[in-house]
Amino acid sequence: MAYKTKDWRNSMRVTVDYNYMMSKSLGDKGITDTELRQIKDKAQEAFDYVAANRGRDDLYMGWTELPYNQEAIVNDIIATAKEVRKKFKYFVVLGIGGSALGPIMAFNALKHLHYNELPQKLRGGPKFYVEDNVDPVRMQALLDVIEPEKTCFNVISKSGATSETMTQFLIISDILQKKGVNLPDNMIFTTDASRGNLIKIDEKFGGKFKKYVLPDGVGGRFSELCPVGLLPAAVLGIDIKGMLAGAAYMDSLCSKPNIAKNPALACAALQYISMKQGKNIHVLMPYSDNLKLMADWYCQLWAESLGKAVDYAGNTVNAGTTPVKSLGVTDQHSQVQLYIEGPFDKVITFISVGKYATPMPIAHGCEDIPDVGFLGGHTMQELIQAENKATAYALMRAGRMNYTINLPEVNAFTLGQLMFLLEMQTAYTGAMLNINTFNQPGVENGKKATFALLGKKGYEEKKAEIDSAPALDDKYIV
Ligand code: PA5
Numbered sequence: 001m002a003y004k005t006k007d008w009r010n011s012m013r014v015t016v017d018y019n020y021m022m023s024k025s026l027g028d029k030g031i032t033d034t035e036l037r038q039i040k041d042k043a044q045e046a047f048d049y050v051a052a053n054r055g056r057d058d059l060y061m062g063w064t065e066l067p068y069n070q071e072a073i074v075n076d077i078i079a080t081a082k083e084v085r086k087k088f089k090y091f092v093v094l095g096i097g098g099s100a101l102g103p104i105m106a107f108n109a110l111k112h113l114h115y116n117e118l119p120q121k122l123r124g125g126p127k128f129y130v131e132d133n134v135d136p137v138r139m140q141a142l143l144d145v146i147e148p149e150k151t152c153f154n155v156i157s158k159s160g161a162t163s164e165t166m167t168q169f170l171i172i173s174d175i176l177q178k179k180g181v182n183l184p185d186n187m188i189f190t191t192d193a194s195r196g197n198l199i200k201i202d203e204k205f206g207g208k209f210k211k212y213v214l215p216d217g218v219g220g221r222f223s224e225l226c227p228v229g230l231l232p233a234a235v236l237g238i239d240i241k242g243m244l245a246g247a248a249y250m251d252s253l254c255s256k257p258n259i260a261k262n263p264a265l266a267c268a269a270l271q272y273i274s275m276k277q278g279k280n281i282h283v284l285m286p287y288s289d290n291l292k293l294m295a296d297w298y299c300q301l302w303a304e305s306l307g308k309a310v311d312y313a314g315n316t317v318n319a320g321t322t323p324v325k326s327l328g329v330t331d332q333h334s335q336v337q338l339y340i341e342g343p344f345d346k347v348i349t350f351i352s353v354g355k356y357a358t359p360m361p362i363a364h365g366c367e368d369i370p371d372v373g374f375l376g377g378h379t380m381q382e383l384i385q386a387e388n389k390a391t392a393y394a395l396m397r398a399g400r401m402n403y404t405i406n407l408p409e410v411n412a413f414t415l416g417q418l419m420f421l422l423e424m425q426t427a428y429t430g431a432m433l434n435i436n437t438f439n440q441p442g443v444e445n446g447k448k449a450t451f452a453l454l455g456k457k458g459y460e461e462k463k464a465e466i467d468s469a470p471a472l473d474d475k476y477i478v
Contacts, residue, residue, distance in 0.1 A: 003245030003413070011408060014250065014417040016263040018403040020396040021270050021347075029344070029399035031273050036259060043269050046431035047257035050424070055217070060438035062217025063423060066225040067248035067416075073212070074240060077227060080188070080210065081234035084126065088152040088186075091126040091235050092142065094168040095156035095228075097300065097443070098220020099190075100132030103156075103232040105297040106224065109290045109415050110238050125237050126152070134164045139171060148175050149186070152235075156190040156228050158214045160197030163450050184208035190227050192216070219438050221301045222423055225416070239412040246416025253417075254424050264424030267349075267403070271425070272432045274347045274401055275321050282321045283339065286351035287328035287388040290410045294351065295325030298422055304443065305426045308435040319433045321347075329387045336391060340398045348395060348402040351418070352388050355409045356381045 003009070023030035054064040084091060093103050107128055112118055116127045129142055153172055157165040176186055184205055190212040191198040202209045212227035223229065225247055230240045254264045271282065282302065284295045307320035326335055328350065339348055362383070364376035375383070395402045405421070407414045430437025452462035 003242060003249075009245075009249055009413070012246075012411070012413050012417075013253070013408070014263075014414055014421060015406045016266055016403060016421075017406060018266060018270055020392060020402045020404075021274070025396050026399050026401065030401065031270065035273055036269065039269050039273060040259070042272070042432050043259055043265055043428070044257045046268065046428045047262070047265055049431040050427050051257075057215070057217030060217055060219045060222070061427075062215050063219075063222035063225065064251070064427075066215075066218070067244045067251060067420070070226070070230075070244065073227060074230065074244070077212070077230050077234050077240065081231065081237075084152050084188075084235050085124070085237070088126045088150060090146045090151040091128050091154065091232065092146065092151055092172075093130040093132075093154050093156060093232055094165055094172065095130070095154075096132045096162060096164040098223050099156035099158070099162075099165065099228055100130050101221075101293075101297045101300050102224030102229040104130040104132065105293040106229055106233050106238060106243070106415065107236060108293040109410055110233075110412060111236055113289055115236075125235060128232070128236060130232075131168050132164075134167050139168070143175070148172065149179050149181050151186060153187045154190060154231060154235075155187060155198060156214070157198060158192050158196065158220065160191055160199065160201070162447065163454070166197065182208075184210070188212065188231065190214055190231060219440070221304055222438075224297070224419055242412030243416035243419075246413035246418075247420035248416075249413070250417040250420040250424070254421070264421050265428050267405075267421070267425040268428035268432060270401075270403065271321070271347065271429050279345055279347045279401065280321045281324055281346040283324045283326050283335075283346055283348045284351070285326040285328050285331065285348055287384055288351065288353045288356070288410060289327070290357075291351055291353075291407075292327050294418065295327070297419075299323040299325055301422060301426055304440050305430055305437045306433065306435065307442065308433075309441075311434045312436065313434065317433070317435065319435050328391065329384060332387065332391055339400060340395060344399070346400065348400065350388060350392055350402060350404040352385070352404050352406050353408075353410055354406065356384070357410070 019025050021031050023032045050064075053059050053061050055062055093100060107115070107130070111128075115123060127146070129146070131139065131142060155165065155169050160166065173183055176183055188210045189198045189202060191214055193213045193216065202211060212231055214223060214228055215226055218226050225244060233243065234240050254262045256262050257265070259266045259269050284298050286292060286294055302323040303320065309316060309318055311317045311319070339346060359382075360380035362375050362378050362380060366372040367376070392402055392404060405418065407418060427437055448459060448462055449466060452459040452466055455463070
């Protein structure tokens with residue numbers, strides 16, 4: 001299906017500018033063309049690995065095909081979303097991690113920044129909340145502002161065994177049932193096709209829940225472009241076909257094994273080289289409040305994918321760099337001092353926007369006070385863009401590696417591109433590190449320890465192990 005015209009798509013192309021990573025700008029603090037040439041074979045291998053394994057469920061690489069294989073699902077989601085928008089006053093996602101960060105990121109990126117506060121007429125759809133924690137105060141706060149019987153709850157969990165999500169589910173189910181609500185009328189499940197506890201719960205209700213499948217080969221953090229993200233987005237009135245078309249477009253831009261022609265491979269190569277040079281912190285700094293939560297989503301993608309103890313050869317590698325979320329210009333007044341003068345241990349990735357949804361003119365005034373008067377007659381868009389450029393330049397002058405991902409504007413198509421670019425970059429970097437990018441043994445261990453501490457059957461051994469850990473010593477508690 002063609003999405004808008006070719007010229008329009010080209011005008012919305014997301015690009016990467018890595019001049020300020022290179023020695024031409026940074027001198028001996030930068031990457032040389034020779035170093036880029038030396039990484040060519042590794043980049044080629046990473047490209048080949050990803051290309052050869054695209055779509056493989058057993059390797060959790062099903063996400064690469066999501067832009068292409070969901071036509072029927074997308075149509076079904078759009079129809080369901082239409083009903084939900086008509087019937088419900090609130091839409092609440094119950095989930096955590098990969099099941100929550102994507103939906104909330106897309107909401108933040110593509111909807112009004114004060115969406116829930118808008119009058120219904122302007123909002124056009126239900127109020128929207130994502131419960132990605134088990135903080136009791138937060139749950140109470142949600143219950144204080146929604147009317148559960150007028151709410152559609154989208155329970156998102158591949159396993160249906162995640163304590164956080166299932167806790168949210170139990171609390172909400174109890175409330176709904178006490179109000180006489182038939183759960184399938186107010187709940188939609190997004191889960192595994194045939195396994196997992198949500199399937200068992202559905203069976204108890206005679207298969208009456210509306211269900212969407214979280215495909216086998218798609219891990220939580222790579223799931224925003226499957227029903228996990230598409231249903232909430234469609235309920236919000238987001239152009240989900242545009243998001244998928246953007247992802248497909250970026251995929252086409254990443255079809256060559258050449259760093260100079262493949263933006264995701266270029267980013268991966270730069271990250272890999274800088275990692276080997278001791279840059280172990282990776283800051284993502286969007287200059288857009290709409291993309292603020294993109295940094296949250298990305299931190300999970302990068303951290304869970306690359307933070308691995310061993311490589312495929314069985315060597316202990318303790319791989320990964322620490323992702324840090326930052327926001328321009330807000331964090332110029334908080335973190336940038338450290339980035340410019342602190343240790344040389346960071347790579348900063350900016351996300352810049354060419355055209356904001358509104359430029360917001362700055363009024364004239366205070367002409368007699370030059371420090372203030374010079375602002376009048378400009379726009380806030382000019383100011384934020386100037387500050388973005390100035391910060392990148394100042395970092396470069398201080399010998400700090402940084403590069404910029406440019407979005408012509410923030411819309412469904414460019415967001416789809418950005419997500420796919422970051423996913424591909426992560427997959428390529430993992431391949432260069434020769435690690436399993438798509439599992440999360442550390443997270444699973446934490447889940448098991450929680451089961452043990454709460455006395456779940458079958459975790460007695462784990463509980464005994466935790467109990468036998470050295471007792472906490474009072475002398476270290478002040
Ligand atoms: O990226 C991941 O795989 C995790 O963050 C999961 O999404 C998260 O742990 C929730 O798991 P589940 O979907 O099984 O409830």
